[in-house]
Amino acid sequence: MTFDRKAPDVSYRWAEHTAEVQIDIDAETEEEMFRDALRALGELLADCADGEQVWREVAVDGKKRAALLVGWLDELVFLAQTEDLVPGDTEHVELSDRGLAATVRGHCGSPRHVVEAATHHRLRFERSGSGFRATAVLDV
Secondary structure (H helix, E strand, O other): OEEEEEOOOOEEEEEOOOOEEEEEEEEOOHHHHHHHHHHHHHHHHOOOOOOOEEEEEEEEEOOOHHHHHHHHHHHHHHHHHHHOEEEEEEEEEEEEOOEEEEEEEEEEOOOOOOOOEEEEEEEEEEEEOOEEEEEEEEEO
């Protein structure tokens, strides 16, 4: 979508920007939703070489699952940016009414893509049939 604005002293145009990616996740349980979000981010960040295996304890506060998903992805992005951690899987995911705690397994490497952050744009986390469906958008 583009549109132009022209006035005697101003002329500008808005244009869509392609600096984001959207992930859609279907999972049977809420825990699987967070595990699959980690795996998807790991695939996006994956480099060619496997470095030293590492484990990190990650905790995110939040009551609403959609906001918790953004916080989870942001925490994983932070680890990629500050420690070059490429997430691979989780040893466990514990959800409560106050947040999430998990042990993240990954490797030290050179993350391939730079992800700036997860956003609330088009964010959703809802029941779907016998499981759950989520959508998250990442700024890249």
